[in-house]
Amino acid sequence: VFADVRVLDLSDESGCLAGRILGDLGADVVRIEAPGGDPAARRGPYLSGVADPERSLPWLALHTSQRGITLALARPRGRELLLRLVEGADVLIETAPPGAWEALGLGDAALEARNPRLVHCAITPFGRSGPRAHWRAGDLVAVAMGGNAAMTGDPDRPPVRCTLPTSFFHAGPEAAAAIAAALYAREATGRGQLVDVSLQECQAGTLLGAPGLERFRAPGRRSGARLGRTREIWRTRDGWVSFGLRGGPARAANLAATVAWMAECGQAPAWLRATDWARYDPNALSADELARLEEAFAAFFAGRSMRELYAGALERRILLAPCNDAREIAEHPQLRARELFVSLESPDPALRLEHPARFAADSLGACGVRRRAPRVGEHNAEVYGALGLGAAELEKLAADGVV
Amino acid sequence: MAGVFEGVRVVEFGAGAAGPVATRLLVEQGADVVRVESARHPDFLRLLPFPGLAQRRPEGGPDLEAAPMFALLNPGKRSVALDLSRPEGRALAFRLATAADVVTENFSPGVMARFGLDYESLRRGRPDLVMVSGCLFGQTGPQRHYPGFGGQGSAIAGFNHLTGWPDREAVGPYATITDSLSPRYIAVLLAGALRERRRTGRGRYLDVSQIETGVYSLAELVVRHAASGESLGRQGNRDERGAPHAIYPCRGEDRWIALEATGEAEWAALVDVLGRPAWAREEGFASAAARKANEDELDARIAAWTRGEDALELAERLQRAGVPAGPVQTPGELLGDPQLAHRGHFVRLAQPGLGELPFERGGARLAASPGQVPARAPRLGEHAREVLCGWLGLAEAELERLAREGVLG
Numbered sequence: 001v002f003a004d005v006r007v008l009d010l011s012d013e014s015g016c017l018a019g020r021i022l023g024d025l026g027a028d029v030v031r032i033e034a035p036g037g038d039p040a041a042r043r044g045p046y047l048s049g050v051a052d053p054e055r056s057l058p059w060l061a062l063h064t065s066q067r068g069i070t071l072a073l074a075r076p077r078g079r080e081l082l083l084r085l086v087e088g089a090d091v092l093i094e095t096a097p098p099g100a101w102e103a104l105g106l107g108d109a110a111l112e113a114r115n116p117r118l119v120h121c122a123i124t125p126f127g128r129s130g131p132r133a134h135w136r137a138g139d140l141v142a143v144a145m146g147g148n149a150a151m152t153g154d155p156d157r158p159p160v161r162c163t164l165p166t167s168f169f170h171a172g173p174e175a176a177a178a179i180a181a182a183l184y185a186r187e188a189t190g191r192g193q194l195v196d197v198s199l200q201e202c203q204a205g206t207l208l209g210a211p212g213l214e215r216f217r218a219p220g221r222r223s224g225a226r227l228g229r230t231r232e233i234w235r236t237r238d239g240w241v242s243f244g245l246r247g248g249p250a251r252a253a254n255l256a257a258t259v260a261w262m263a264e265c266g267q268a269p270a271w272l273r274a275t276d277w278a279r280y281d282p283n284a285l286s287a288d289e290l291a292r293l294e295e296a297f298a299a300f301f302a303g304r305s306m307r308e309l310y311a312g313a314l315e316r317r318i319l320l321a322p323c324n325d326a327r328e329i330a331e332h333p334q335l336r337a338r339e340l341f342v343s344l345e346s347p348d349p350a351l352r353l354e355h356p357a358r359f360a361a362d363s364l365g366a367c368g369v370r371r372r373a374p375r376v377g378e379h380n381a382e383v384y385g386a387l388g389l390g391a392a393e394l395e396k397l398a399a400d401g402v403v
Numbered sequence: 404m405a406g407v408f409e410g411v412r413v414v415e416f417g418a419g420a421a422g423p424v425a426t427r428l429l430v431e432q433g434a435d436v437v438r439v440e441s442a443r444h445p446d447f448l449r450l451l452p453f454p455g456l457a458q459r460r461p462e463g464g465p466d467l468e469a470a471p472m473f474a475l476l477n478p479g480k481r482s483v484a485l486d487l488s489r490p491e492g493r494a495l496a497f498r499l500a501t502a503a504d505v506v507t508e509n510f511s512p513g514v515m516a517r518f519g520l521d522y523e524s525l526r527r528g529r530p531d532l533v534m535v536s537g538c539l540f541g542q543t544g545p546q547r548h549y550p551g552f553g554g555q556g557s558a559i560a561g562f563n564h565l566t567g568w569p570d571r572e573a574v575g576p577y578a579t580i581t582d583s584l585s586p587r588y589i590a591v592l593l594a595g596a597l598r599e600r601r602r603t604g605r606g607r608y609l610d611v612s613q614i615e616t617g618v619y620s621l622a623e624l625v626v627r628h629a630a631s632g633e634s635l636g637r638q639g640n641r642d643e644r645g646a647p648h649a650i651y652p653c654r655g656e657d658r659w660i661a662l663e664a665t666g667e668a669e670w671a672a673l674v675d676v677l678g679r680p681a682w683a684r685e686e687g688f689a690s691a692a693a694r695k696a697n698e699d700e701l702d703a704r705i706a707a708w709t710r711g712e713d714a715l716e717l718a719e720r721l722q723r724a725g726v727p728a729g730p731v732q733t734p735g736e737l738l739g740d741p742q743l744a745h746r747g748h749f750v751r752l753a754q755p756g757l758g759e760l761p762f763e764r765g766g767a768r769l770a771a772s773p774g775q776v777p778a779r780a781p782r783l784g785e786h787a788r789e790v791l792c793g794w795l796g797l798a799e800a801e802l803e804r805l806a807r808e809g810v811l812g
Contacts, residue, residue: 020622047630061627129745130742150732153574158651159659163565163638185407207578208420212738225572233563242554242563323575325636329628333545334549355629356621356622367609
């Protein structure tokens with residue numbers, strides 16, 4: 001899809017998903033790191049537990065489908081080389097604080113002067129301008145200020161986030177889509193433009209309209225494993241499943257099928273079998289009645305494994321889902337059948353690890369991981385060579401700490 | 404300024420949240436997005452009850468316009484209602500889809516084919532069509548008919564297992580994360596494929612699984628497991644990179660501040676704002692490793708301090724000192740957030756029967772084409788006449804017959 005597009009990626013972890021997406025859609029993405037590698041991106045855990053930037057698992061996971069070069073932006077010669085690379089690029093992605101590049105002489109005007117066709121995507125916590133443009137945030141502050149954390153977690157504990165950074169996961173494809181739109185516009189105008197992405201704003205847009213819905217319903221509050229009065233998350237023998245005890249016509253057949261299954265297993269008492277699910281309304285039940293109902297379902301789930309429950313749900317078309325961990329995902333029959341995972345080739349056999357290969361499927365292979373993550377400076381000779389720099393020049397730049 | 408996708412025609416089939424958000428960028432950038440709806444099988448978002456609304460008409464049927472969640476997720480689109488159970492309804496849908504540049508849908512696998520609206524059928528009428536399907540599990544595979552919604556997608560993709568407290572249930576992030584991730588990935592495909600078509604004249608069909616977009620996003624989880632068998636789990640708000648990294652209580656009821664000071668510079672700045680207390684100089688907090696090792700005690704010390712502070716005031720002080728921190732804001736509080744206001748995130752437009760609604764824009768701004776929410780959400784079938792006459796050239800009399808015979812409904 002983007003086979004003709006050249007991308008320079010200087011983003012940190014908050015923005016690196018955008019380049020990975022473009023790379024998996026065929027763009028030539030060149031990741032630029034500081035000489036020696038970026039210690040924040042090449043963090044642990046490391047393969048086999050040995051601290052080695054080439055064995056950083058987060059790096060290997062998040063920087064596929066790109067080539068890698070090193071460059072010291074702190075050096076004037078480094079900045080000049082960046083501008084030369086910009087001349088040949090279609091897209092530049094960066095996550096520098098607003099104003100930081102200006103101070104280095106790499107402001108918007110300088111970039112545009114070098115390449116008016118450049119699409120410059122700046123991913124920042126709050127956007128490039130505005131009263132909080134200079135506020136700092138990682139994922140935790142972004143999900144807190146973006147309205148999600150307040151609604152996530154148990155009511156008797158602090159708001160909580162996902163262990164992996166969901167605000168980055170939303171901003172990555174939003175940035176990539178806006179870059180694609182800017183490239184589309186360039187086909188007509190011949191000019192690139194700035195794409196200004198805010199982590200907070202991307203996060204705010206994931207709430208299903210909740211900010212505007214407070215006029216029509218009581219403001220929500222985080223409710224842990226429950227939704228209103230009823231339980232949504234249930235303990236199983238080996239983990240948890242999601243299963244709603246909500247009422248309403250859409251859920252009636254689902255609840256009836258679950259109780260029929262429980263009955264087959266001899267785990268549905270007579271009163272439960274006699275319940276009319278078409279008329280079931282949890283809000284009309286007394287606390288005791290609700291507790292009795294919950295106990296019956298809880299006992300059924302607690303005696304079975306997640307896989308067993310999911311298999312039954314598939315067979316009976318019940319709205320039940322296992323809260324899968326990494327192993328369950330890696331072994332998932334549906335994901336396996338669709339060949340979501342691939343092992344990437346690597347000169348180091350230990351690094352031939354399975355990755356999620358794509359986010360869309362088609363018969364032409366439009367979307368798919370192209371190559372393993374680059375080693376530090378792996379493509380320096382190739383990329384700088386294309387600028388006309390010879391081996392001797394590169395050696396001198398290396399000696400000067402520029403690459 | 405004209406939108407980037409001015410002149411692009413999009414037809415959208417499906418229901419729920421994952422479908423409509425995928426075309427938000429196209430709407431903001433001037434595309435003409437037409438939703439094909441059905442009065443017999445309305446989008447379930449048109450049926451969600453809200454206590455603040457009287458949603459029953461006197462004659463007893465649901466009021467499909469008293470639907471604020473549907474409205475908030477579908478601004479700027481036009482709506483045509485067609486009865487797809489009838490051959491004539493399907494024929495009109497086919498003509499609309501093949502008059503469009505882009506078709507999106509998030510029905511269960513096989514539904515579009517039953518209507519004769521699958522890509523193989525549509526491409527015969529429109530060889531350069533760009534089409535994306537976006538159901539839960541994808542169009543192929545043994546479990547493609549699993550009947551889940553976003554809540555199930557989040558659990559299956561791994562987000563529940565990763566969200567919450569290690570000693571509690573796997574609650575998952577608020578809302579339905581595979582419903583919010585997949586449309587953003589679909590937007591990349593739509594914009595990218597439109598550009599490709601502009602250059603090459605070729606269309607594309609892409610099959611997106613909501614769950615797979617979740618797993619793709621969680622690449623770190625997958626690769627760490629592949630390398631060592633490790634399975635990341637719930638960690639509350641902690642981060643393996645360091646401490647403090649938490650949400651602390653503040654003054655007032657259910658008021659909180661998020662704070663990340665895992666680096667040395669941020670820690671030093673935090674200690675300054677704290678007023679350089681004696682405890683911060685103790686050996687147990689002297690290094691990053693020590694702070695991480697003594698995280699329970701560190702969190703208790705910081706919480707004892709934040710408890711008496713106002714969340715926003717404290718965040719402002721910490722940010723001035725260079726410490727990443729921010730108040731935990733509820734969805735309703737976002738309406739008053741000055742930074743989101745500066746970005747024009749909320750666009751207030753009157754929606755018939757619902758008053759003024761704060762419609763939302765995406766999180767990216769194009770400097771030369773900032774985009775806008777061009778209009779409120781459509782009433783069901785509101786634009787049948789203008790779309791069917793405008794796109795397909797149907798005559799008035801024909802339109803009247805279709806309406807009379809119930810095809811438009």
